[in-house]
Amino acid sequence: MNARAPFPAGGRDWDDLLVDMRARKADDxxxxxxxxxxxxxxxxSETYEIGRKAYFEFFSENALGRKRAFHSIQSMEREVLDYGLSLFSAPDGGEGVFTSGGSESILVAMKTARDAWRAARPGRGPGSAMNIVMPVTAHPAFDKASDLLGYEIRRTEVRPDGRADAEAMRPLIDENTIAIIGSAPCFPYGVVDPIDQLSDLAEATGAWLHVDACVGGWMAPFFTMNGRQTPHFDFRFPGVRSISADLHKFGFCPKPASTVFFRDAADMERAAFVADAWPSGRFETSTLVGTRPGGAVAAAWAVLNHLGxxxxxxxxxxxxxxxxxxxxxxxxxxxxxxxxxxxxxxxxxxxxxxxxxxxxxxxxxxxxxxxxxxxxxxxxxxxxxxxxxxxxxxxxxxxxxxxxxxxxxxxxxxxxxx
Ligand SMILES: Cc1ncc(COP(=O)(O)O)c(C=O)c1O
Structure with a gap:
């Protein structure tokens, strides 16, 4: 067992700390x-520097306080979400949330899908059996969300080309299915699932389709624009109800930064968590975390405006x-x-x-x-x-x-x- 590090006496100056930190990097x-x-x-390097400088410009600001205290962060976050809504062909009324990572975006989407499912089924409250249906290639963030939200995961094999098999998913969908999942692209094989077919499946069964574009969201549309065979995956397909897309991956923005988008404003309201029972007034967030870095919002805004x-x-x-x-x-x-x-x-x-x-x-x-x-x-x-x-x-x-x-x-x- 490692000896526990004693609480520091303090007083080390920056030069000393820096030498120590750099030495620790030696084996990275x-x-x-x-x-x-x-x-x-x-x-x-230019994109990297712009992200870094913008982050440190807002190093202390807390995005939790964007509506009451940090109007700068609020306006930049609003614009980043607007850029995503346009990029993903969201209809009027579409909305988004700025989160701290793909796993959080997925958790928020699954909570929202669950609440939409419950709203359509009065009496199916906590304790009801729920499931999601997804290809075996979907990210473990859905397993994590299942652990937290209490749904069962039903996995299907993929087609020989590595993409989700909509027909294999169909028989697993039932009245307890809160969502079906496609990825753009999936992590293991790097291919975009057939979102057109999953959208048809979602429409035929009434299931919520979530597209996990954590990897591809902020980059795949530009492959397609350049004439590459990268398939479309977004709200242009009517069955798509939500999309997760990480800014801190191929958006090239500093961590932690991700986004999750909803087709309907009503769904966006379900993303919110509200509590009002304590003495300090109404608390509302659409993220899992409360405090989150203002720097991540500013940096995403700066990088998106720099690259465009x-x-x-x-x-x-x-x-x-x-x-x-x-x-x-x-x-x-x-x-x-x-x-x-x-x-x-x-x-x-x-x-x-x-x-x-x-x-x-x-x-x-x-x-x-x-x-x-x-x-x-x-x-x-x-x-x-x-x-x-x-x-x-x-x-x-x-x-x-x-x-x-x-x-x-x-x-x-x-x-x-x-
Ligand atoms: C397809 C996919 N979804 C979700 C995630 C989770 O993202 P994060 O690590 O930001 O929580 C990843 C991470 O690589 C991913 O590849």
Whole structure:
């Protein structure tokens, strides 16, 4: 057991603290050079600096107080939500919430779907059986929400192309289904589910369709605008009731920043949590958290205004070029893409090689290796840190492959972690 750190006596100055903090970074993964397959997202140094400076301009402001105290934050948050409503083709009356991450956006959407379900079924209050129906590729944030909200999860296998199978989901939907889920794209295989078909399914069954666009939301539309085959996923499909979309992933905004949008204002009201029983007056939030950083709102507003359509389309073009080069290199090494990437998540496998062993070998070259269990594969959610890293990655992968063929490391499915 580690000895517990004693409460500090205090008095350390900044220089001393900085030296200490920097020393602690020594064993961190080299994310600036594309060595991690998730966690950090990047466009270019100018976008990074604008996000950072805007964040620190509003370092102390609390977005919880945006309506009463920080009108600056309120106006910027309003504009960010408006930008998202337009980007996602929301009809008049559509509304959104600025949250602190994808998991929170998903939780808020599932709470809202539950309350809409209850509103349509008087008498089905707490304790009622509820479920959601989703492809096996949907993110564990839905499992977390299920733990908190008490619904059952019904999972279906995906089609051979890695996308949700609407027909497989249909028989699992019943009168207790509070929502069905599609992703844009799903994390494991990087492909956008057929939201058109899920929308038809939602309309036919009356189920709420939530699109988890945490990864793709603020970027996939620009791939499509550039003429890439990235499918549409938004409110243009009438069955879509809510969309989660993270600014802190491919919006290239500083963490923590995400958004969740609702087609109808009535649903947005259900997103709110209100309490008024204590002595200090009415408390209302549409987020799980209370206090949240004003800096994250300001930074998102600044980055969105800095990049705009031109900047995001340019980033989309550079991401797509990078992905195509990775795919060509991987196929040249004999790997098979688990699915053709719709955005910049790549996942690849092999018919002949032990992919768990290849991943383990690759890890010895200083890469944090992302993996898939089914099928055994290597996985990366790549942003523009990964463009200059490509040659080194492919070279180390080739060496790893040779080592495994020569009887090197053995890996196990249980080594796969998110
Ligand atoms: C598809 C998808 N949904 C939701 C999330 C959760 O986002 P966060 O980590 O911001 O809570 C992720 C995270 O990678 C994701 O890939």
């Amino acid at each position: 993964i080299d994310w600036r050079n594309g060595r991690t397959p998730l966690y950090v997202f990047h466009n270019d 359509t031109t900047g995001y389309r340019d980033a989309a073009r550079r991401l797509a070029e990078m992905v195509d080069l990775y795919v060509a290199d991987l196929e040249a090494l004999g790997f098979r893409m688990i699915a053709r990437p719709d955005l910049s998540i790549i996942a690849f496998t092999s018919q002949s090689e032990d992919m768990f062993a290849v991943a383990k070998e690759l890890g010895t070259h200083g890469w944090l290796v992302g993996q898939t269990r089914r099928p055994p594969g290597i996985h990366a959610m790549m942003s523009l840190f990964h463009a200059p890293a490509r040659e080194a990655f492919i070279a180390d992968l080739a060496v790893s492959l040779e080592r495994v063929r020569g009887g090197g490391a053995k890996g196990r499915a249980t080594d796969v972690v998110y």
